[in-house]
Amino acid sequence: MGNRDGAVTPxxxxxxxxxxxxxxxxVAARAGVSVATVSRALSGQYPVANATRARVQRAVRDLDYVxxxxxxxxxxxxxxxxxxxxxxxxxxFYSRIAHGVEQQASAEKRLMMVCATHGDPExxxxxxxxxxxxxxxxxxxxxxxVDTPEYRERMARLARLLDTAGSRLVLCxxxxxxxxxxxxxxxxxxxxxxxxxxSYLMDKGHRDILFLGGVGPDTTTQDxxxxxxxxxxxxxxxxxxxxxxxxxxxxxxxxxxxxRARLLREELDFTAILAWDDLVAAGAMTALRxxxxxxxxxxxxxxYNDEQIAQDLVPPLTSVSIPHTELGRSAVRLALHREDxxxxxxxxxxxxxxxxxxxxxxxxxxx
Amino acid sequence: MGNRDGAVTPxxxxxxxxxxxxxxxxVAARAGVSVATVSRALSGQYPVANATRARVQRAVRDLDYVxxxxxxxxxxxxxxxxxxxxxxxxxxFYSRIAHGVEQQASAEKRLMMVCATHGDPExxxxxxxxxxxxxxxxxxxxxxxVDTPEYRERMARLARLLDTAGSRLVLCxxxxxxxxxxxxxxxxxxxxxxxxxxSYLMDKGHRDILFLGGVGPDTTTQDxxxxxxxxxxxxxxxxxxxxxxxxxxxxxxxxxxxxRARLLREELDFTAILAWDDLVAAGAMTALRxxxxxxxxxxxxxxYNDEQIAQDLVPPLTSVSIPHTELGRSAVRLALHREDxxxxxxxxxxxxxxxxxxxxxxxxxxx
DNA sequence: AAACGGATAGCAACCGTATTCTGTCCGAGT
DNA sequence: ACTCGGACAGAATACGGTTGCTATCCGTTT
Numbered sequence: 106m107g108n109r110d111g112a113v114t115p116x117x118x119x120x121x122x123x124x125x126x127x128x129x130x131x132v133a134a135r136a137g138v139s140v141a142t143v144s145r146a147l148s149g150q151y152p153v154a155n156a157t158r159a160r161v162q163r164a165v166r167d168l169d170y171v172x173x174x175x176x177x178x179x180x181x182x183x184x185x186x187x188x189x190x191x192x193x194x195x196x197x198f199y200s201r202i203a204h205g206v207e208q209q210a211s212a213e214k215r216l217m218m219v220c221a222t223h224g225d226p227e228x229x230x231x232x233x234x235x236x237x238x239x240x241x242x243x244x245x246x247x248x249x250x251v252d253t254p255e256y257r258e259r260m261a262r263l264a265r266l267l268d269t270a271g272s273r274l275v276l277c278x279x280x281x282x283x284x285x286x287x288x289x290x291x292x293x294x295x296x297x298x299x300x301x302x303x304s305y306l307m308d309k310g311h312r313d314i315l316f317l318g319g320v321g322p323d324t325t326t327q328d329x330x331x332x333x334x335x336x337x338x339x340x341x342x343x344x345x346x347x348x349x350x351x352x353x354x355x356x357x358x359x360x361x362x363x364x365r366a367r368l369l370r371e372e373l374d375f376t377a378i379l380a381w382d383d384l385v386a387a388g389a390m391t392a393l394r395x396x397x398x399x400x401x402x403x404x405x406x407x408x409y410n411d412e413q414i415a416q417d418l419v420p421p422l423t424s425v426s427i428p429h430t431e432l433g434r435s436a437v438r439l440a441l442h443r444e445d446x447x448x449x450x451x452x453x454x455x456x457x458x459x460x461x462x463x464x465x466x467x468x469x470x471x472x
Numbered sequence: 473m474g475n476r477d478g479a480v481t482p483x484x485x486x487x488x489x490x491x492x493x494x495x496x497x498x499v500a501a502r503a504g505v506s507v508a509t510v511s512r513a514l515s516g517q518y519p520v521a522n523a524t525r526a527r528v529q530r531a532v533r534d535l536d537y538v539x540x541x542x543x544x545x546x547x548x549x550x551x552x553x554x555x556x557x558x559x560x561x562x563x564x565f566y567s568r569i570a571h572g573v574e575q576q577a578s579a580e581k582r583l584m585m586v587c588a589t590h591g592d593p594e595x596x597x598x599x600x601x602x603x604x605x606x607x608x609x610x611x612x613x614x615x616x617x618v619d620t621p622e623y624r625e626r627m628a629r630l631a632r633l634l635d636t637a638g639s640r641l642v643l644c645x646x647x648x649x650x651x652x653x654x655x656x657x658x659x660x661x662x663x664x665x666x667x668x669x670x671s672y673l674m675d676k677g678h679r680d681i682l683f684l685g686g687v688g689p690d691t692t693t694q695d696x697x698x699x700x701x702x703x704x705x706x707x708x709x710x711x712x713x714x715x716x717x718x719x720x721x722x723x724x725x726x727x728x729x730x731x732r733a734r735l736l737r738e739e740l741d742f743t744a745i746l747a748w749d750d751l752v753a754a755g756a757m758t759a760l761r762x763x764x765x766x767x768x769x770x771x772x773x774x775x776y777n778d779e780q781i782a783q784d785l786v787p788p789l790t791s792v793s794i795p796h797t798e799l800g801r802s803a804v805r806l807a808l809h810r811e812d813x814x815x816x817x818x819x820x821x822x823x824x825x826x827x828x829x830x831x832x833x834x835x836x837x838x839x
Numbered sequence: 840a841a842a843c844g845g846a847t848a849g850c851a852a853c854c855g856t857a858t859t860c861t862g863t864c865c866g867a868g869t
Numbered sequence: 870a871c872t873c874g875g876a877c878a879g880a881a882t883a884c885g886g887t888t889g890c891t892a893t894c895c896g897t898t899t
Contacts, residue, residue: 124636125636126604126607126636126637126638128884128885128886129885129886130885138848138849139848139849139850140849140885140886140887141848141849141850141851141886141887141888142847142848142849143886144886144887144888145847145848145887145888148887151847151888152845152846152847153846153847153848154846154847154848157847157848169633171601171604171605171637172605172885172886173546173605173607173884173885173886174542174605174606174607175541175542175543175545175546175551175606175607175884175885175886176542176546176854176884176885176886176887177605177885177886177887178542178854178886179540179542179543179546179853179854179855179856179884179885179886179887180853180854180885180886180887180888181854181886181887182854184542186585193571194561194567194570194571194574195564195567195568195570195571195797197562197564197567197780200561200562200564200567200570201562203561203562203586204560204561204562204588207561207586207587207588208588211587211588216585216587216602216603216606217585217586217587218553218583218584218585218586219570219574219584219585219586220574220578220583220584221571221574221575221578234538235583236583237493237538238538238539238540238541238544239541239542239583240493240540240541240542266536269491269492269493270493270538271493357783357784384780387784390784391784394786413564413751413781414780414781414784416724417724417754417757417758417781417784417785418784418785418786419761419785419786495854495855495856496855496856497855505878505879506878506879506880507855507856507879507880508856508857508858508878508879508880508881509877509878509879510856511856511857511858512857512858512877512878515857518858518877519875519876519877520876520877520878521876521877521878524877524878539855539856540854540855540856542854542855542856543854543855543856543857543884544855544856544857545856545884546854546855546856546857546883546884546885546886547855547856547857547858547883547884548856548857548884549884
């Protein structure tokens with residue numbers, strides 16, 4: 106009776122076709138125990154004699170066995186996976202949030218799926234459908250949207266569907282769709298951030314401030330505009346004078362084009378810019394430089410997001426920092442521990458932002 | 473009798489606990505057909521009467537049924553998922569590759585998992601183990617490594633293990649571990665790119681060129697150094713004069729510190745820099761600016777990777793562009809269609825790079 | 840000495856789908 | 870009228886694990 110030694114034998118008896126991966130049955134056979142015993146020896150949740158456990162472990166190593174996650178998920182109905190849906194993984198904003206999700210997921214022994222929606226709500230719904238099939242632990246939807254009744258209904262529906270599938274819907278950086286829904290919401294201070302940013306500029310003596318970038322009905326834009334308006338109003342200024350709020354895009358090109366056109370058309374009738382993000386700011390700075398306008402001597406500029414690029418612009422860009430990583434981490438943490446009394450009550454949180462001071466803002470010149 | 477209309481009834485008969493998600497059985501019961509018929513009506517691979525199909529589809533909609541991906545994977549042994557392992561999802565280099573992977577995965581109706589290794593080979597192996605449990609379609613390992621016999625053995629082992637699990641190992645941006653292994657390799661021209669870059673600088677009259685950044689034994693560094701050496705040698709210059717090759721780091725800070733120290737310690741004894749990547753270049757440019765050295769008037773600088781940041785530096789950075797997205801796409805495409813005769817023979821490809829000309833390189837000043 | 844109970848291990852019943860194998864019905868061909 | 874084959878639907882089984890229940894062995898307790 107051979108095979109007393111540890112020689113590795115192929116899992117399949119017959120040698121005809123392609124070798125299959127080893128199953129729990131192969132392990133059981135090799136260790137000379139039942140399938141149930143193998144399962145228990147590996148799970149560690151059930152008493153198994155040390156000698157038996159050793160034999161099983163030996164067989165596992167010999168056969169390079171790993172459990173079949175699908176078979177396991179089938180009985181347990183948990184798949185140890187977190188999914189993130191974002192508009193574009195290559196964007197620094199989203200990839201940093203994904204980074205946070207990954208950190209926490211990894212810490213909680215979960216894998217992470219990443220799906221790109223390209224900003225298309227229909228595709229988003231379609232992807233959630235696919236993820237529902239996966240019985241993922243949580244689905245994190247990232248990024249601003251247009252807040253309409255239709256949006257709220259859509260999210261409410263997804264929340265309920267995911268809930269009955271045992272998954273948790275997490276909205277990250279977008280508003281809550283309503284009360285009493287099985288949903289986790291992790292936001293960051295857009296209104297407050299813009300308020301602080303505008304106040305900071307006004308503290309430096311600026312009165313003629315441009316709000317540059319953003320797309321109209323999007324909640325993120327609306328919230329920031331709200332903060333901007335409140336800040337100006339608190340100093341008895343109006344944000345709604347013509348030509349002060351320049352939304353309509355959020356790309357580098359938009360920042361460049363808009364400021365360039367403004368400089369060609371008008372007097373230099375502003376002393377500061379609050380930009381949608383650092384990229385828009387970069388575009389604006391390029392246009393200003395080309396026009397010979399000194400930054401920050403003549404015009405101060407404040408970015409948003411505090412991206413990598415901020416410190417390499419000339420001058421280095423002062424920017425509103427968003428806790429990207431913490432957003433991602435919180436999303437996962439709150440979703441997974443939603444039963445835990447410590448966090449059960451905080452299924453809707455709002456993280457703060459802060460200004461990182463560099464060199465692109467200076468006291469306004471006297472009028 | 474009963475329920476002739478389309479009234480929605482809960483999937484579970486008893487109403488006690490939390491509602492479960494609908495299963496194929498629920499659908500079958502509601503449509504008044506067998507489970508097998510539902511499966512077939514939905515797969516479309518088998519003749520089903522139109523009336524029956526309609527009833528099934530109706531039931532599916534009423535119950536918000538989606539198949540259980542795990543159950544399906546269990547019979548089919550395919551999970552419709554691609555996994556990417558990279559060092560850090562927040563880095564632009566990796567996130568752009570992930571972007572390409574996502575594009576192709578999405579086009580092939582696959583989901584994408586993203587795992588972060590933080591550059592730790594052990595963690596990489598551990599993650600592959602987890603992914604083997606998932607019977608993923610392909611596992612894409614991204615990023616340079618140290619090419620040792622031990623590395624090759626490790627990869628060979630993973631390749632075989634994944635192969636018997638029906639998955640494909642893809643190495644992206646790292647060398648092939650050897651012949652006759654079930655592995656797909658997608659590289660990009662490091663040696664060639666550095667050769668072209670150095671040649672471009674020399675075409676502009678530069679003779680004293682610094683190679684700035686990279687970590688010693690890493691294959692990517694070695695390949696680029698090789699290209700750099702070959703280029704210089706082709707013009708009868710030696711790359712190995714002291715102080716010409718400055719490796720030891722690949723961060724912005726490294727670029728800044730190294731150039732700053734050099735300028736403090738030595739004469740300005742170079743006219744051009746070939747940087748490891750755009751970030752290192754940005755750091756170097758900051759150090760040069762602080763020292764009052766004009767770029768590109770006095771020193772030209774060439775970046776690598778052509779990241780977003782390149783166009784916003786002052787001056788805009790000329791850089792070697794790597795086909796990040798195409799790397800990711802090819803990785804997935806080749807892995808999934810490896811049986812297809814059209815690509816079966818090209819399981820090891822090398823994509824080219826090119827120089828994107830902006831404003832950071834100028835003719836060298838006459839000596 | 841008999842009964843008891845803790846420590847282990849095996850049997851078998853699921854988990855939700857896909858698929859093979861049968862079986863029925865019905866129209867068409869002879 | 871009878872047979873034959875195609876179209877369709879159902880029963881049964883396989884996929885790879887997990888887990889409740891049962892069975893055995895043996896040292897203890899009364």
